[in-house]
Amino acid sequence: MTVVRYRDALNEALREELQRDESVILMGEDIGVFNGAFKVTNGLLAEFGEKRVRDTPISENTIVGMGVGAAMTGLRPVVELMTINFSLLALDQIVNHAAHIHYMFGGQVKVPLVVRMPQGAGHQLGPTHSHSWEAFFLHVPGLLVAVPSTAADAKGLLKAAIRDDNPVVFIEHEYLYGQRGEVPEGEHVVDFGRAVVRREGTDVTIVGISRMAVTAQKAAETLSSEHHVEAEVIDPRTLRPLDLDTILESVRKTNRCVIVEEGWPHGGVGANLAALIQEQAFDWLDAPIGRVTGADLPMPYSKPLEEIAYPHEPQIIAAALATLRDT
Amino acid sequence: MADHPLPEPAVAKGWLASMMLIRRFEERAGEMYAKAKVGGFLHLAIGEEATIVGSVGAMREHDYLISTYRSHGHALARGTSPDPVMAELFGKEGGLCRGRGGSMHMFDLERRFMGGYGIVGGNLPLAGGFALASDYLGTEDVTLCQFGDGASNQGTFGETLNLAALWKLPVVFMVTNNRFGMGTALERHSAVTDLHKRGEGLGVPGMQCDGMDVLDMFHVTGEALRIAREERRPILVEALTYRFRGHSMADPEEYRTKEQVAEWRLRDPLITFGDRLVAENVIDADAREQMDADAVARVDAAVAFADRSPFPSPESLYDDVYVTGGQVRGWYSVDTLHPETGSPDNIVTQSETGAVPQAMTQALEAGEDQ
Numbered sequence: 001m002t003v004v005r006y007r008d009a010l011n012e013a014l015r016e017e018l019q020r021d022e023s024v025i026l027m028g029e030d031i032g033v034f035n036g037a038f039k040v041t042n043g044l045l046a047e048f049g050e051k052r053v054r055d056t057p058i059s060e061n062t063i064v065g066m067g068v069g070a071a072m073t074g075l076r077p078v079v080e081l082m083t084i085n086f087s088l089l090a091l092d093q094i095v096n097h098a099a100h101i102h103y104m105f106g107g108q109v110k111v112p113l114v115v116r117m118p119q120g121a122g123h124q125l126g127p128t129h130s131h132s133w134e135a136f137f138l139h140v141p142g143l144l145v146a147v148p149s150t151a152a153d154a155k156g157l158l159k160a161a162i163r164d165d166n167p168v169v170f171i172e173h174e175y176l177y178g179q180r181g182e183v184p185e186g187e188h189v190v191d192f193g194r195a196v197v198r199r200e201g202t203d204v205t206i207v208g209i210s211r212m213a214v215t216a217q218k219a220a221e222t223l224s225s226e227h228h229v230e231a232e233v234i235d236p237r238t239l240r241p242l243d244l245d246t247i248l249e250s251v252r253k254t255n256r257c258v259i260v261e262e263g264w265p266h267g268g269v270g271a272n273l274a275a276l277i278q279e280q281a282f283d284w285l286d287a288p289i290g291r292v293t294g295a296d297l298p299m300p301y302s303k304p305l306e307e308i309a310y311p312h313e314p315q316i317i318a319a320a321l322a323t324l325r326d327t
Numbered sequence: 328m329a330d331h332p333l334p335e336p337a338v339a340k341g342w343l344a345s346m347m348l349i350r351r352f353e354e355r356a357g358e359m360y361a362k363a364k365v366g367g368f369l370h371l372a373i374g375e376e377a378t379i380v381g382s383v384g385a386m387r388e389h390d391y392l393i394s395t396y397r398s399h400g401h402a403l404a405r406g407t408s409p410d411p412v413m414a415e416l417f418g419k420e421g422g423l424c425r426g427r428g429g430s431m432h433m434f435d436l437e438r439r440f441m442g443g444y445g446i447v448g449g450n451l452p453l454a455g456g457f458a459l460a461s462d463y464l465g466t467e468d469v470t471l472c473q474f475g476d477g478a479s480n481q482g483t484f485g486e487t488l489n490l491a492a493l494w495k496l497p498v499v500f501m502v503t504n505n506r507f508g509m510g511t512a513l514e515r516h517s518a519v520t521d522l523h524k525r526g527e528g529l530g531v532p533g534m535q536c537d538g539m540d541v542l543d544m545f546h547v548t549g550e551a552l553r554i555a556r557e558e559r560r561p562i563l564v565e566a567l568t569y570r571f572r573g574h575s576m577a578d579p580e581e582y583r584t585k586e587q588v589a590e591w592r593l594r595d596p597l598i599t600f601g602d603r604l605v606a607e608n609v610i611d612a613d614a615r616e617q618m619d620a621d622a623v624a625r626v627d628a629a630v631a632f633a634d635r636s637p638f639p640s641p642e643s644l645y646d647d648v649y650v651t652g653g654q655v656r657g658w659y660s661v662d663t664l665h666p667e668t669g670s671p672d673n674i675v676t677q678s679e680t681g682a683v684p685q686a687m688t689q690a691l692e693a694g695e696d697q
Binding site for chain 2: 025051054056057059061062063064065066067068069070071072073074075077092093096097101102103104105106107108109110141142144160163164165166191192193241
């Protein structure tokens with residue numbers, strides 16, 4: 001194991017896949033000379049050259065669309081969008097094209113494309129740079145969706161994403177870029193569709209999405225030390241495909257569940273997961289499924305407002321305790 | 328009409344035959360739509376045959392072609408059998424895309440016809456991507472990207488032309504200017520109506536050609552393809568054409584006069600080019616009639632094929648949502664069409680492909696969802 005930052009783990013994944021497979025190319029705004037808005041692509045232009053690491057104009061829909069076209073004709077493009085908010089400019093190519101082409105053309109052609117983008121609040125970037133929208137992409141059949149929360153998963157899932165023949169929306173997190181974590185040495189690939197139990201527990205299942213998997217673990221430690229509640233924390237790691245089995249197994253053990261996400265409540269990941277869990281494990285539930293989400297509003301700029309507009313440990317602890325009330 | 332000499336007789340006859348096939352195919356498709364054999368939208372290319380056949384005729388076998396929602400003719404011109412094209416319109420398993428795409432979404436990978444697309448302007452970035460791959464892989468393949476005058480107002484037009492010029496990509500952008508973006512006339516949707524001039528500020532020089540003249544289409548497209556192939560830079564070609572029928576079958580055509588349509592019909596490429604082949608003794612009148620009869624017969628056979636082909640099976644509903652294998656073992660979905668609360672049979676989690684929930688299969692067979 002080596003300890004590296006999340007952004008450097010992503011950089012390692014890109015470097016290794018560029019070395020391994022000539023068909024891999026990178027495209028994005030300021031990924032080359034500038035070395036990436038968040039330095040994920042640091043040094044890659046110098047190492048691999050202009051042909052494989054391509055700075056692009058600010059044309060999100062066309063960058064992604066050219067990635068789709070190149071993916072249809074033999075390449076494995078990895079497109080970086082500077083934030084998830086900018087992905088809305090490319091939704092036509094992500095949804096109407098990347099996600100649909102394999103199906104609407106009867107399986108004749110594949111789209112092995114990865115679109116990377118960071119999300120998340122906490123940097124006072126206001127209503128156009130701070131949102132968390134895994135739920136948008138979870139909604140779309142044809143896409144794979146990854147939400148890595150650790151350095152090891154960032155590297156392993158990105159390598160798996162690049163090797164997959166389906167279009168992948170790969171959602172990173174701005175807060176996590178600077179966080180360190182252990183990454184196995186040598187070849188490290190994490191398959192999609194496998195949730196991981198971050199912390200074992202018997203009293204309540206907490207499912208954390210993206211950064212909230214990290215916040216949920218901190219909340220679980222407090223629940224244990226201050227409330228004698230042992231929470232089991234699950235990080236799905238990918239939302240399409242979703243490892244529902246691991247979540248259900250845990251819920252059947254703890255009989256309680258809280259889902260934590262940074263995104264909006266209506267039509268969110270938690271709304272979807274809660275529906276799936278109650279459909280599959282209604283008889284095992286001893287309390288309504290709890291949801292902790294970001295506030296239902298455009299992300300405000302002002303620091304005190306932003307702080308209360310997305311979940312922190314106290315809200316998760318309160319939600320977990322609420323599922324244990326009256327028992 | 329520009330003054331180009333005729334090509335070899337076999338080539339000239341091939342073009343006329345191809346235009347006749349497209350014309351008869353489109354006419355029959357319209358009839359099948361009226362009989363409700365074809366659903367959805369149906370956009371016919373009647374009047375635009377010379378644009379299609381002349382431009383496609385200038386392409387090499389390995390060049391990529393990409394088009395719009397008006398693309399039955401592009402598939403036919405590229406050599407796709409009319410059978411699966413008609414079957415696709417019928418929504419049948421024997422369709423080009425197994426009934427998944429329909430009229431607006433034809434695709435034939437084998438012939439490098441890279442698709443018809445239903446989003447106006449959505450195909451330009453894809454074309455840039457094909458050209459990027461060709462350039463990266465060091466091939467001589469060129470991409471021919473066709474779109475309408477309406478698409479030239481989309482953001483992807485400016486974005487893709489700029490990037491293609493910046494990266495020196497081998498792609499020919501062809502705006503088939505039929506003078507209407509659906510029902511909005513060119514003069515009402517574009518400040519600059521000489522559309523071939525629109526690329527200049529983006530580093531993409533333009534050429535104009537007569538879209539009603541298959542010879543002019545062939546020569547100008549050929550020159551554009553040569554420039555893209557040899558000089559490694561994009562070109563914008565404007566083909567001036569006209570559709571004789573409405574935008575789609577659901578078009579009352581209140582935005583143009585009958586006189587305007589009649590005027591353009593005088594330039595019907597099947598008539599003008601056919602007349603010229605007779606006048607220059609490439610074919611005689613009998614041969615011309617026989618060619619048309621052959622086209623009609625070929626389309627009859629395509630309708631028969633489409634009629635015979637079965638509808639896709641309910642079990643195939645989820646086929647090709649994902650490329651399965653490796654880490655994606657099947658689709659992930661929920662049978663909310665038939666919710667039975669609390670039933671574990673109600674959810675499909677990463678099932679093997681083909682295993683549609685029983686309740687759904689039965690319901691589809693019973694026609695509950697029709």
